[in-house]
Amino acid sequence: MKLVFATHNKNKVREVKALMPSNIELLSLTDIGCFDEIPETSSTIEGNALLKANFVKEHYGFDCFADDTGLEVQELNNEPGVYSARYAGSDNDAHANMNKLLANLDSKSNRTAHFKTVIALIQSEETELFTGICKGTITRDKKGTSGFGYDPIFQPIGFIKTFAEMKLEQKSEIGHRGKAVRLLINHLTKA
Ligand code: IMP
Numbered sequence: 001m002k003l004v005f006a007t008h009n010k011n012k013v014r015e016v017k018a019l020m021p022s023n024i025e026l027l028s029l030t031d032i033g034c035f036d037e038i039p040e041t042s043s044t045i046e047g048n049a050l051l052k053a054n055f056v057k058e059h060y061g062f063d064c065f066a067d068d069t070g071l072e073v074q075e076l077n078n079e080p081g082v083y084s085a086r087y088a089g090s091d092n093d094a095h096a097n098m099n100k101l102l103a104n105l106d107s108k109s110n111r112t113a114h115f116k117t118v119i120a121l122i123q124s125e126e127t128e129l130f131t132g133i134c135k136g137t138i139t140r141d142k143k144g145t146s147g148f149g150y151d152p153i154f155q156p157i158g159f160i161k162t163f164a165e166m167k168l169e170q171k172s173e174i175g176h177r178g179k180a181v182r183l184l185i186n187h188l189t190k191a
Contacts, residue, residue, distance in 0.1 A: 004029070004064035021189050074112045121184060
């Protein structure tokens with residue numbers, strides 16, 4: 001069975017491919033000749049995952065899934081949330097985004113936050129959502145150099161390291177995206 005992962009991110013495709021059951025042939029957007037920037041115009045993380053999966057189904061006819069992730073900070077009414085990539089502007093500048101978040105949280109004592117990944121799967125006209133959450137806190141300073149995005153300022157609950165100080169395997173084991181992907185794989189394996 002062919003299944004498209006609606007992303008242009010080669011690292012994400014490689015990671016998920018390694019976990020897929022052998023009866024599923026995972027295809028990337030490049031594999032199906034889709035070079036469009038799929039619009040992410042929803043005001044929710046769920047909505048954007050669905051928009052991307054629906055776009056591929058409608059325009060290319062493949063069963064597919066898409067993911068969307070945001071960092072939700074309690075004291076900031078769950079900002080940056082769906083706007084995580086462009087919190088400080090439109091160009092996905094991780095340091096500018098982190099600086100803005102640290103400045104907005106400067107006077108707050110409650111630094112509770114969580115990452116949320118939603119995967120939308122459209123398979124044989126059925127739609128399913130899989131959600132992975134990783135709870136933690138926003139540190140006062142950036143620590144570590146691994147990973148991407150907000151990793152240097154996110155410390156998961158129960159750990160003394162930020163995501164950016166962890167090995168990728170450990171981050172995937174406890175992280176939001178890994179949890180959502182494992183729920184998806186369980187579902188596909190059962191089917
Ligand atoms: P996407 O939906 O996976 O493209 O994620 C949207 C934005 O959320 C990214 O551009 C990052 O700023 C942030 N983000 C997503 N996942 C992570 C993560 O695992 N660590 C840190 N930041 C992340």
